Amino acid sequence: MTSVGTATSTSSLTYAQIIANAQKAHQQALTNPPAASSSESGATNVTLSDAAKAALTTIKDFATVTTEARATLDKLLADAKLTTPLKDGKLALDLSKVDRRELYAMSTNSNQLFTADEQKAAAIELQNRFDQAMAGPTAVGRVTGSVKGLYVAALAYFDAMGPEEKASAAYVDQRAALEEMLKQIEAKPSTLPGAVPNDPINAYMERLAGGETGKPRDIKDVAGDARATLDAQYKTSGNGKPDYSDFDSRSLASVALNSNGKFSATEVRTASMEMRSRSGAALLQSLKSAGTGNPAGFAQNVISLYGAMSSEERAAAGWSENLYAAAVSNYQTASKLGSLLSQATGSSSFGGSDSGSMSLMDYL
Template sequence: MTTIGAYSPSLLNSASQGYAATAQPSLAQTLNEQETGSTPFSSTNVTLSDAAKNYLASMQDTAATTDTTPATLAANARKWFDAQYKSLGISSAMLDGQVAVDFSSQSRATLSAVASNASGLFSSDESKAAASEMQARFNNAMASHVVIARHTGDYASLYQAASDYLNQASDGEKATATWKAQSLAVATGLSAAKAGFGKAPDTGDANDPVAALLNTQGSGITKLGSDATTSQVASNARAMLDDQIGKARDKGSALVFNSLQSGQKVDFTNFDNRSLATIVLNPDSTFSNDEIYAAKQELNQRTRMSMYNALFPASNGKSDSSQTGALGLMQTYNGMSAEEKSVLGVTDATTNRVLASYKTQQSVQNTLASYL
């Protein structure tokens, strides 16, 4: 058994005053001193078993001798992938174009080894998944810097942060072709950003991770299901607009909401009608008057086209409204979200009138048919 002496308060004070600059002994040295009785202090003793002593010593030995070469990381990652596939019941790291394994426990150095296919142990999907995770981690690290750059126009600081991040890589990652290409692209971007304040530099380099981040759709933008709440739709629409605002700033411009303004015109292509109606309703008071006006104009235009096509489904306006047109109009109303109906003033009375008209047309046609 080995004992470790506990210092008394007075001795601790003396030690802190007289040996403040002295390096602390290692665990192995402390254990050895206790075993040989060489320590000059004596006090209450705490007893460690041989198993405990060996465990603590092994922790230092492991930390000092861990092999982090790409080959070793690759071998360990291969075992990890195989275990993941077995436990998850899958056979690939990518499913439906999405990463299907959780890389959160894997180090950046390991991801680099997989992405670069160290030792030729990984499939293309595994390397692609690892590369995607590396880009995601880079994006997360740069997120706050992107916000600052877009509000201040200081894109040089963003590229400097990217350079610092890349330089924190392991020696194994720095030896890869990907790291070298990204490092060169970031250095070029940093130089260009310093020379031109106010907008993101156009490096024209596909290896530029900053440009890839700035051109990526905002992380808050998702495709919502029909069960999403109005507040969730509003939050998503806000994120979609903010994404356009950010990209306009990257170009040294501003997002504008009517053709008379100078700047980058808002694009509602990816906004569904429910999102447009929710912007108009502005339930969480997060949209500006310009945004509300533009959304209302877009929604009105879409609704007019939808109703026209419902009334004249195949005739391109060359014939009168018919039974088929009335039915199409009812289907249009029924397909509207509650937010759309609220903005457009579509009520139960509206749909009831269309239904009554449809029934009248059907009755008249049936009556006329009986005389033929």
Template sequence: MTSINGTNPYAQYGSAYARAAATQPSLADTLNAAEAGNSNPLDPNAATNLTLSDAAKAKLASDAKTPDFTAVTNNARAVLDKLYAAAKVTSPLGADGKTTIDLSSLDRRSLFAIATNSGGKFTPDEQSVASGELTNRFNAALAPAAAATSMTRNYTVVYKAALEYLDGASSEEKATAAWSAQRAAVQKGYDAAKQKPDTAPSVSGDPVASYLAKYPDGAPVGTTKTFGTVATDARAALDAQAKLAAENKTELVYDPSRKFGQLVDFSSFDNRSLSAITLNQDQKFSNQEIYAAKKELDSRNRANILSSLKQSQQSGDPTQLSLGILQSYSAMSDEERQASGWSPSFRDNVLQSYKSTSNILSIMNGA
């Protein structure tokens, strides 16, 4: 959650940076020269050897695919215009003050471009709605951790989630004074929580404290679609895959051991969609589809648990496993919990395990 205004204090440095960059060889030029065994492009007579690790090469490849902020801004403008056309509106806010378009398809960097009026391309209403969407995403990122904190009284959980969200910001967002101030406040809160996990930190300008004041048990799960609509959309997505398979002269299959056919791809299905298929409340899905969706849902749940176990092992803190499971539980909708078999009694057992482990650690530490 970043406090945003309509000006960019770094805009004045843009042209100066561009002039300086124009006189320098690109990193790609240097790498290409090194790859070909040539010397530094600035000095043909120099003998320069450049060796990069696999991680560095992967980072460079990723950066090369990242569009510049101008391209992001232009694309955000185009997306907004398409959303208006589809909704047959001309503004993101109706006469009643409610939003007329859904910005969920825009990534965080695009929303930041709109909220900060990058390039002067966006109206005050568009900036306001984009800022609201950014706030919603901050709330969504903190909600599972806040719910776990409310159960365990361990404030490190929610502060860690806030740090991870802030650190996921783009370089443009991180360059703002607002981001720096919030990051510093959350870090202070996290450090204080590590000293006294069961005491809410008191830090000036802390966005986590503001969030908890409004949502002490975590913000409610945001579900803009009814479960019936989710099931209908999932049916349509599966039908689209089946149609594509038929066009390719094959069939859509649900068993990876099959020797022929196009295997169903659930990568674009969120867990609520998988739950709609698994529960099959409207009788829209076949037994094969239900089995495959349940298997994928279980696989994702196992991956979350294994991730929490790995974090517990790496940190040397056995409570991290229980905390991770509690956060996963809190992030689920009621339908997801039903489809996964994660009942309130399961949650209570995990919570009891956390408390027991915490008590043992306190005794061992002489607390």
């Protein structure tokens, strides 16, 4: 049998990651209740079947991925009644659910199957995904004054790339830059992006400073897609009951807020309940991942969650600026107390921000 251990970082989780962890844990609890144990473990061991192990070793060849990417894009364009995924140089098509390898095939014009607009659209979507993965850690960095969390999150993001991306020169150079920056930050916590060439975090920070990140699709466009999805559901099921299990949080928020005024009271109410349920599960997961007796870690996770959400997601989840302010205050209090305890005991085990580091706000 094969066991796979999974562990969770407390300082680099994004909203989407914590939501995914919460949903995965909930599903595992439903299908495989844990046996009673006298001790707690920081990892979850999952026994894989022979079929699952075979699936892990089976990777589609890139030609197949490319063919499927063309078919995926054709269907999305047809469903949206569009001939191009761009409008005025911006995304007009929702590519959020497209497989990453398929996006890479589009962006590199694999087998010469994609137009210039389609290549640009895929590149924009890939860039947006990276920026979204950095949003939570950036929010934490603004409070803690440390950029380490961004580099931890960026490495995880790069490690999840497909084999074709990992074979590119850009991947090799940028991942090496991330590793070198982490080494420099370990030696000198005040090190900021820009210390080494090819650093993708430095490029992200430049876009952030220029106001070129954090621009999701217009919520009314998202609501239009959500309306079409629900209509298709009703046509298939015939019961008229909304199923939000496959909706991402922004699509769900568009319904909960009735962003285009085309959702029924029942659809809005059930979407609001689902949104609050998901955000509650994310908060619970962030508390568990921080660990018992780690208020600073929990506060960081809440800050990361808040920072990774769009304003519409926050509104639908009922997360006000007061929640963010409370999380910041709790982090600062816990860090100050940890620092005082460390001074009193001569120990560095109480947590808190890296000493002597410059704030990201100063950097920007």
